Every structure is written in structure tokens, then in C-alpha cells.
Amino acid sequence: QKEVEQNSGPLSVPEGAIASLNCTYSDRGSQSFFWYRQYSGKSPELIMFIYSNGDKEDGRFTAQLNKASQYVSLLIRDSQPSDSATYLCATRGGSQGNLIFGKGTKLSVKP
């Protein structure tokens, strides 16, 4: 059974700090990784995707992938209260290459 694991949190950080969200996956053959943000009662919103080892930056967000360790992370710099949400990690690996989602990590940014 291919799995994506995330710490459910809540992860609490002060405003302006760096929030670090982590995700591990079981399928060593996974090639594509996605981070979604989901506000309470809303649908998931794609933030970033990463395919290659290393870092990928987009504004305040940085995705980091380490395939050898089967680990992907999302860093949020200068965290804002509006970043408070659940962050879902997903990887391609389901039947016919569909996405497998983790349960998400709840982030709370305190003013």
C-alpha cells in the first residue's frame, strides 16, 4: 500500500517565522510531488509541485525534495496569519498514476 505520511499538527508558529512542513512517502519510485493548501471548509488549492531533487522556490514558499530519504518538505518564510490552514502533501503513485494524498498538517500562525 503506497502511503504519504504527514504530522497532523497543529504546528504553531509566530507571525514572521519560518514554518516547516514535512512529508514522507513509501513508494521509492514516486517522481512527482505536490503541496496543496486547504482552508477550513474550503477545497484544496495547489501551491507548488516539484519533480527534481533539491529546492524549488516560489515567493515565500520553498519546496524541498530528497528522493534518497523519501522526504519532501514545504517551507513558508515570513509566515502570516493568513497562512493558517491545513497543508496537504501528495505524490503521484495511485492506480493509473493518480495522486495519493496525506492527511495534512494543520498550521497555525499566531499574530
Added chain:
Amino acid sequence: DAMVIQNPRYQVTQFGKPVTLSCSQTLNHNVMYWYQQKSSQAPKLLFHYYDKDFNNEADTPDNFQSRRPNTSFCFLDIRSPGLGDAAMYLCATSSQQGSEQYFGPGTRLTVT
């Protein structure tokens, strides 16, 4: 703006009364997905269409059916909703299987 639209946003149905949820997209994506998401859980894939090809997940109950009459529209039919089917139903699209998915706003289903 290209987008994924779901209607209705909120649906209340009675136990056992059939209900249909709809999804449309202006992204011209080949793949459309239906997910069920319950509180504090990951989205659970019910089925997907790659163009006209229907793909059912092995553990999707027979109570759930889907139709895709054309590229833009996809429907989720719940034939006899039970209390356990109360959830957020999410439609998503992607250009290809395994590529990034874009979600609609979801339909919150309540079963009374």
C-alpha cells in the same frame, strides 16, 4: 478565468433520496476526478475519467455513479445516500493523469 465550477455548493438530501452533484470546467483538461473528503481526512478518490474512459476505484461503493457527457461536464450520482455519505465532494481536473490537479470549490452534502 479558466476554472472548475461545482454546483450546488451546499446540498441537503434525505436518507435514501437520490442526489446529483455537478462539475464543469473551462480548462479543457482531459481528466476529471471525484473525491470524497470527510473532516480531518485526506481526499479519497472515488473515480476519474480520462476523456471518456471511466475508472472506478476498487473500494468505491456501488451507491456512487458518475457520468461525463462531454469534456466540460462531469456528474456524481449518489443513488441512495446514507448518513455516512455526508461529506465534502470535490471535483478536480488535470491535463494528464498524474499531473497537478485543480480543484473546484466543493459541494458540502448533508444527509438528514
